[in-house]
Amino acid sequence: MDTTAAACHAALLDEWAPEVLATEPVEALTINIADIDQGIYAQAPDERGLVPNADALIVLGLERAHDLDDLPVRDPLHKVSRRVDVWRVLSYQRKGDEPAASPAPTPGIKFVSFMQRAEALSHEQFVRYWTERHTPLAVERHVGLWRYVQHVVRRAYTPGGRAIDGIAELHFRTREDFEQRFFDSDEGRRLIMADVTRFMRRDWSQAALMTEHVLRAPASQT
Numbered sequence: 001m002d003t004t005a006a007a008c009h010a011a012l013l014d015e016w017a018p019e020v021l022a023t024e025p026v027e028a029l030t031i032n033i034a035d036i037d038q039g040i041y042a043q044a045p046d047e048r049g050l051v052p053n054a055d056a057l058i059v060l061g062l063e064r065a066h067d068l069d070d071l072p073v074r075d076p077l078h079k080v081s082r083r084v085d086v087w088r089v090l091s092y093q094r095k096g097d098e099p100a101a102s103p104a105p106t107p108g109i110k111f112v113s114f115m116q117r118a119e120a121l122s123h124e125q126f127v128r129y130w131t132e133r134h135t136p137l138a139v140e141r142h143v144g145l146w147r148y149v150q151h152v153v154r155r156a157y158t159p160g161g162r163a164i165d166g167i168a169e170l171h172f173r174t175r176e177d178f179e180q181r182f183f184d185s186d187e188g189r190r191l192i193m194a195d196v197t198r199f200m201r202r203d204w205s206q207a208a209l210m211t212e213h214v215l216r217a218p219a220s221q222t
Contacts (some may be wrong), residue, residue: 005055009033010106011080012060016073016218017215018137020060023072028061028218032169034211039179041207054208055081057112057167060149061218065194073198085161089151092131095139096147096171099214104213108146109178111170116163118199126165127152129199137195138170141188144181163204171212178209 010033020026034055064070065088077084099106117126131150138149151167172178183189196202 005034008055008080010046012058013189013213016080019073019076021216025063025070026060026216027063028059028074029214029216030055030059032059032112032217033213035109035211041209042179046131047060052111054114054206056211057169057208061216069118071157073156076115083160084158084163086157087153087161087167088155088157090154090192092152093149094135094148094150095145098147098217101214101217106171106214108171108173108212109175109211111168111172111178111210112165112210113168113170115166115168116201116204117165118197121199123153123165126199130166134199135157137191141184141192142173142182143184143188144171144177145157145170146173146177149152 001119013033017031019031026036048151060071062072068074068086071086115130117123121129131152135148135150137147142148147169148171149169151169153161153165153167156164172181183192
């Protein structure tokens with residue numbers, strides 16, 4: 001795949017998204033685009049010049065999502081993407097409100113983490129710990145956090161997606177809040193990092209800094 005990240009992003013926002021929004025079953029659509037400046041999450045390009053960070057996270061609300069065939073306008077995604085993973089998820093808004101649809105990007109920056117459970121845990125145990133025990137600690141200690149969303153993977157529709165148990169979205173109003181107020185203190189950092197090792201593999205993680213584009217908000221937000 002010779003498509004650059006910029007060309008992929010432009011194709012998603014300017015070509016793919018309008019076609020998707022014209023289809024009947026689409027109730028909501030948010031496209032998160034990876035920032036050029038990945039800060040401490042920047043990774044070295046591979047031999048093909050490709051950077052391992054995820055280039056985009058698409059959150060799509062559908063009337064039905066029983067299998068991959070329910071994903072609208074699927075083929076164009078593969079023309080501009082080196083890899084496409086699709087999951088059915090159950091989403092939890094843990095802090096903040098979903099922004100309304102806007103032609104402009106949502107202010108701030110979003111830290112997106114694709115998570116794999118600790119080896120000793122089942123998927124169900126991972127979900128229970130992450131959603132019930134880790135959530136209050138994260139909300140308390142990530143003091144600069146504006147919005148926090150957890151996507152629990154219920155089913156992977158593509159083979160490459162089977163390694164992912166959950167996707168976390170931590171949204172900060174400014175990049176300064178992300179860089180300076182991610183933790184409330186050194187003690188908060190220690191507690192979060194210790195807790196994460198109880199349910200998530202730390203030797204395998206994929207994360208990216210992204211900018212949010214809300215193209216169609218859920219009905220309750222419009």
